[in-house]
Amino acid sequence: MSDLEIGLYSFPALLIMIFLRVPIGLAMFVTGLVGLYLVTGGNTVALSRLKNETYSTFSSYSLSIVPMFLLMGHFATLGGMSSALFRAAEGFLGHRRGGVAMASIGACAGFGAICGSSLATAATMGRVALPELKRYGYEGGFSQATLAAGGTLGILIPPSVVLVIYAILTEQNIAKLFLAAFVPGLLAALGYVLAISIYVRLNPDAAGTRPAIPMGERLKRLGAVWPVLLVFVSVVGGIYGGIFTPTEAAAVGALGTALIALANGGLTGKTLIESFMVTAKSTAMIFFIVLGAAIYNGFLALTQVPQEMSTWVVSQGYAPITVLLVILLFYLVFGCLMDSLSMILLTVPIFFPVISALDFGLVDLITMQHEAARAALASVTDLAPDVRAEIEALIAAGAEIPRELQRAIDIRVTEGVVNRIAAEQTAIWFGILVLIVVEVGLITPPVGMNLFVINAMDKATPMLQTYKSVLYFVGSDIVRVGILVAFPAITLFLL
């Protein structure tokens, strides 16, 4: 068997293990180890790698964001931020048809801005909002579907643990990825609100109503949201304002939420220990998958599978957009079975080289030159009239501006610069699209982690009812993916 064949056979082997309920991190770890043994013809390499690999994977500075953000989410809940968010959103929207559900989405979006995990967002807001939805006569399945979908905003709206992992895997800038996720995240929230209004129109009995509350009370509730705003601004603002790196931002956020929770009595010795235990479980779960992926991906690299695969796809001459859609469809299907983080860690090292090798025409040399030149011409005053005229003529003719003329107006848009920008934009765009489709996987039946978490909170509602209602939200997700594929600028314009 050639190395390449061993690499290819490892996929079905791995899937069989995973479907036989082997913990995903363990399955990747074992497949990688056995693969290394087969490819290198002995156990020296496999064993030697283990001497340093566990330590070096776990001691990653960038990955240290993960437990810090997870802890921050717990402290935020202890500090009463989740209920403050829900009360504020409910105050403004509660009296509308489906309003309390819409408020839940709004509160999830707000909580997503200070929490990096979908499960944590779903669980936290579920605890706050489920009883309220029940009180106002909302149907159980609908309520649960709403909160499961709202939970996905936790990883879509920055900060986001999954985006951090993607950034590390593809060596992209974490801050830029966060920025790119922002508008798609807001679009998601908007889409869910639309899904709710369609749902209550078609199923008028699914939601009750309540009378409006006075504006003064609403504003008072809004005022109670300030800690959320403070944390969000200092974390996200700190990253973009150049005050600190993403890891430092996570530390600031965790300490800030801890202090707020301490001030309002939510953080005690007992709840602190509880936070440690819950954070410990999610953190170790994530890192063990990261470790398994590191071993498995090291083995795959040795077999040359990722390189061969991208060479093959490019040589087939498929349209880039076709390749992209096939990959996204793959994620959607597998998302019904696997959790998002495992999927990213397992597949991005294989798909990313393929996507990077394709040209999606996201940036164009001439357009970029002309944009830069127009801006420069508008600000430069001491330019010789004939040079100005020459450049303007080139712009009008849609032609390339030569190096010397660019120099005259102090711009430098070369092929190399444009290629680098194109590579980065492709990576970011693909990352956001993948993030969204795996996030859809969290709410697609049968395996949707968010659905499980929420359903476990209210045993009176059968899972099937939740499955039915959640399809409206899945539909809204699919429409959004279509929009983002068709218009890359929605994702990229902020960069």
Add this chain to the structure above:
Amino acid sequence: QDVTLKLHQFLPAQANVPKLILDVWADSIEAASDGRIEVERYPSMQLGGRPPELMDQVIDGVADVVWTVVGYTPGRFPSTEVFELPFMVTDARAASAAYWQMYEAHMQEEFADVHILGTWVHGPGMIHANQEITTPDDMQGVKIRGATRQVNTLLETLGATPVGMPVPAIPEALSKGVIDGTTIPWEVTGALKVPELVDYHTEFEGAHFYNVTFVLAMNKGVYDGLPDDLKAVVDENSGLEFSVFAGGTQSDADGPSREAALDNGNEIVTVSEEAAEAWRVAAQPVYDKWLAEMTELGIDGQALIDEARQLMADYEG
């Protein structure tokens, strides 16, 4: 082919060192062995782990050949630090030659676990910052990323604030103002987009501000297991001549990057040999500290310094 060598290193394949040095080395081994040796190239840490682990990877046989920065594993190869001292090296070729000769004479024990193929240093180490730096006074409180333990000691001695971070983090840290500058040779500035992120570059006439040592190392068992004729092929492509070629090539790659910075409209501050005197004086404690550390390890640091100076002078003369 008879033998496959996995060559593992931390830079992307299109960076200067892989493209201009390692590929040339690998190609020439493949050609000289009539294809009986194949060198599989794994750039960007594709075989896993992080750059500081490259040395262990080649010792343990995870990779057969690695290119690594000696300073990534501080404390393990103390003698090599003689070439990392401030204002020690004037020419990368001379230093690489001296480094190889001294490796053969004194450092084999430190590198006993591997088979060394080449030893070299990069071109002039220098400062790239978002403020003008001409005298040691300008360094006070400036946050600068240092390349190795020695560079950090140097920065601290000069009154700057050394900030530790891995190489890929430099662009982001510069763009966010987390650091005010970084120490790297010209040759790597392109890949890290440094000219776009800073306005000033401070270079020194004569001796280099600092330097970094590299090795190309092979797994001992793999080397010993080669048949004699293939061993001869490897030997022909390693040693003094290869080390000088590597150091020289890497140093020559500085030119185009310097041009690019000028093209970008950046200002290059050149500290003259006379003006560098103030810097040398300010940097003297680095020597004292290093000598004391070597004494503690039972190494005669002064002898290493003298010998390195002599060998470099011999090469240049």
Add this chain to the structure above:
Amino acid sequence: MLGRIVEALARLLALLGGLVLSALIIMTCLSITGRWLNGVLHSDLLEGGVLSTWLLALGIGPINGDFELVEAGMAFVIFAFLPITQLRSGHASVDIFTARLGVTPNRWLAALWSVLFAAILILISVQLWAGTEAKMRYGETTYLIQFPIWWAYAAALVGACVAAVTAIYVALARVAEVVTGATILADGADQ
């Protein structure tokens, strides 16, 4: 009895991990503050003043090697978080295909995989020990603070060993569940 000891050990490690994580968070925040103050004191407005010179002489600035401390500390934190995850079946898995198999086959699978997991964690601990020993032998240090790397390896090793012990206990309990048909370990979620 054995169960309670393992339980206590796993909780203790998770608690220690949480405390170290908190310490790293606080240290990072202090370092940011120091870096910021250092910048302010060096600003044109304050540079050279008596107070700022005095404060700078005190060494106000970022914590030297904060980045290395986070790395070394995180390795311990993650390993310390492993035992409780092991004990509570906290690892992600896909049970959609096995859900229909019924209780006994599922118990068999659980037993089989927990034995495999224990074997892997033992292997990880043994190799991490080899790594620790190698770092000790080579005298490798971190590059700013220059503390020996093997200290951090050794701390991580403690977590790894407890994780291995926990995994062995879990494996034994799962096998016992298959043999006796009784439920010994509570299953996964929400504890």
